[in-house]
Amino acid sequence: MSLFLTDDPNMLDDWLVVGPASALAGATEARPHAVRLLGTALRLWRDAAGAPQCRLGSEALAVQQRHGYLWVCPSGRPARPLFDFPEYGEPGRRLVDCGGIGVAVSGLRVIENFLDMAHFPFVHGGCLGMVPHTEVAKYQVEVDAATGEIWATDCRFWQPRASAAHDGSGSEVLYKYRVMQPFSAMLYKSSHRAGALDAIGLFLQPLDDEHVIAHTLLACYDDVSSDAELIAFQQTIFGQDKPILENHAFKRMPLEGRAETPTRGDTSSVTYRRWLRERGMRFGVRQAA
Template identity: 25%
Template sequence: MFLPIDSAAAKSDLPRNCTFSESDWRILAGFWHPVAFCHEIAEKPVPAKLLDVDLVIWRTGAGISVARDLCPHRGTRISAGRVDGDQLICPMHGLHFDPAGVCSKVPSNPDQSARISPRLRLQTLQVCERYGIVWTCLSDNPVWPVPDWPGLKDQSLKRVFVPPNTWAAAASRHVENFNDVAHFPWVHKETFGGSEEDRFPSYDVTETDYGLMFQLGYEEGGNRFPDDVPGDSRHVVYTYQLTWPFSTIIVIQPNDSWYVQYFADTVCPVSAYETRIFQVATDTTGAPDEEFLIRESLMINDEDKALVEAQRPEDLPLNIRDEVHIPADAMSVAYRRGLVNRFRLGGALVS
């Protein structure tokens, strides 16, 4: 009911009821994470959550701002307020905050020219707008860059935004599934999966400056590409590029075609067991069929979702011995090892 008198000494930057271990939370707080599509941020403030931290996202003439969803006056959820011009206004007492989070007006003050305490300031975060996505970081010093995605950074190619979805699963479980190839003929038989008798060739996973990369050829069932190449199936080369910790772009190219599709998947770890998924795609037509691409992507996601949400344990096992692996798991094994060896996730807090 009451905070202790010496609340400053007891205060922690970890969110209340944090679902992550302290060490994992502090490590993940150092990365850029997606929290919304830019087009979702319009006239009203938008609530979001990252690593169990409640956030507010709002747009002004200065661009998009992100802050902790907490008015410093009485702890109100400021996302329930409104935006007026360049001011974010608290719904409880009408305090105004500028794009940098500085309080510019206290309506109830009898002397409107009086100095406003500098403590009346929102806890703003760093923001980056790229690929039509709002990225933010809970740390003042990000440890890893925002992904550098081929195709999607080409301004001449139209981007398609798949409606975001939330999965009741760990971000790492989703990422591992997105980078898995051996499930294609079993899970995606209604979309692009081939025969259940398919054998997957061995592939090498390469460490890159940004994360991991591998390439694999696959005989897709059906013919889903708009390049007028005939056939009931297509041989396709998939190139996966993973940026630590939770972002992947797949470059999809039929080997008998000029056509290339770029499909990016990045996820916001809302909590340790809840994941918000953002996907952006384009292709070398310059104007992809938006309706078809969205419909197909949602179907593929639905084929995956229930299986990933039901995986146990919910946490991704980072000890390689905790699960049994098959040759097609080369990417999965490299991903788990990298999370441990590069960033010490799943381990003790490093002092």
């Protein structure tokens, strides 16, 4: 019997984020750092050698520190290694943890929203989009045969202010999306540095089927903005998404039937939902009536 609230191997046998590595500063076995994952309270700390440790009751769980975060495999039997994030170690990039924001909706909804360009002019007007620039140009989506990851490429969208470093004059911005896990995705977009792409990681900590903490990491080229400005920009964007996400008619993601009809700009969403169905995803999913 699982010690967690789900028996879905997509969650139990994968590496799930439980917060930034910096959260363990000062944590000890006697005074551990407490987190919640899949409906269960976990305790984390560093041992004398500095290695992260995780306990559920008296049981030790598999834990690792990578990409600036702590990752736990609930079953202790990961089906695959944690995804690569090569931009994290590239010289010249600024690494900025933008903090965790709680969202009262299935994490699958949050990832799908992250992939959606069509909402930019209506939800993020003046920053990531603006009416009448509402058309989503055709782009390419495929599942990489070697890694099983979803990639959406050749995505372009006109934006008034694409990042904290942009001056608001507006430009067409190049995007690439990558989905590594059901609850983890990356966005690569035109940078303040010519010819380079900034990387934005969205890593979701599933508290239960309808609540997550969204952790956002920037790996960007920006010698203009302060850390506070970069964080404020990302939190403003996410703050605009949060009420939309939390007011969905269905908190959990419908994968079957025609509860929600996609449009031409939803190629990434269609691929993501099919990818989830093929994985047999149950956690955070709305079961067909």
